[in-house]
Amino acid sequence: MNLSKLLKPFIVTTALTIGLAGCGANNSSSEEEKPASKPEKAESQEVNVYTARHYEADEEVFKKFTEETGIKVNVVKGEAEELIERLKREGESTQADLFITVDGGVLANAKKNDVLQPVNSDIINKNVPENLRDADNNWIGLSTRARVIVYSKDRVSPDELSTYEALTDEKWKGKVLARSSTNLYNQSLLSSFIELNGKEQAEQWAQGIVNNFARQPDGGDRDQAKAIVAGTGDVAIMNTYYVGLLVNSEDPEERKVGESIGVFFPNQETNGTHVNISGIGLTKHSKNPENATKLIEYMTSVEAQEYLSANNYEFPVNADAKKTEILESWGDFKMQELDFDTLGEHNQEAIEIFNKTGWK
Known part of the structure; x- marks a missing residue:
């Protein structure tokens, strides 16, 4: 739809106003001319x-x-x-x-x-x-953007991945990468767990991820992907659109990083991937x-x-x-079903859990 068509009524109204004013000028001088009414103020x-x-x-x-x-x-x-x-x-x-x-x-x-x-x-x-x-x-x-598990194509098979909760297993000790708890994306992810699973389980998850950190949180989502390729860790929690930006970057080193990692949508058999x-x-x-x-x-x-x-x-x-194309290549996925308002409602609780569990 060309929205410029919506402006035509204003143009027509203006033309009519000018035309009527012209007609008034040809009336008999004995008729009292009435002042034109002021048009309403337009946006x-x-x-x-x-x-x-x-x-x-x-x-x-x-x-x-x-x-x-x-x-x-x-x-x-x-x-x-x-x-x-x-x-x-x-x-x-x-x-x-x-x-x-x-x-x-x-x-x-x-x-x-x-x-x-x-x-x-x-x-x-x-x-x-x-x-x-x-x-x-x-x-x-x-x-929308999905917060997924990103993994090293060289060291991890997608068959080894399943849920966010499974990242707390012993097998991932020293292999999990994530950005700071001050990051809004992580706060909303944890808020979604509070809403879906309750505060106690959300805290257990956060503590399990902290126990499996490959390093203390550092940098943004793209830095987690780079750390995977550098061998610092094997898996990371990231937003999907950062992977797209890496794969399509003008920087050849960033493209290499994007091509070396895979995208996995967790919790497809439970309550869906966080979006x-x-x-x-x-x-x-x-x-x-x-x-x-x-x-x-x-x-x-x-x-x-x-x-x-x-x-x-x-x-x-x-x-x-x-x-x-790259989004299509990842396929369809089941997303969490929750009211986005709840992410704000649980935000303070999420921050408290991060502080309690040592997720810096």
């Missing part, structure tokens, strides 16, 4: 975005949206919690129309802090399934809600979803969008 041709996603793919999607609609996208980047606090501080004076971030817990926190409002659009509801939208439509999913979400929400005091809704509609369209998948290696939320 500006822009939309202002506060985003915690700092990806080139997003910037390109914004450019494509502007090309199609003429609506300029102004972007302010920052950390998610900082942007939420900024929205609270600015209140009604904020210029932000949309808030974008990663992680279901953060999206739930934005809703809890009352900086978002419901989005009503049949197009969005068609593009994004109900389980990937907030129950009240305060936020809409843009993409986290990127999402977008309409701010409570948006000055351009119609333009903001159009941008959400575009970002969840097949065109935009396929672009994000092909360039950032995330799973599309629109079921009609084709996944890029």
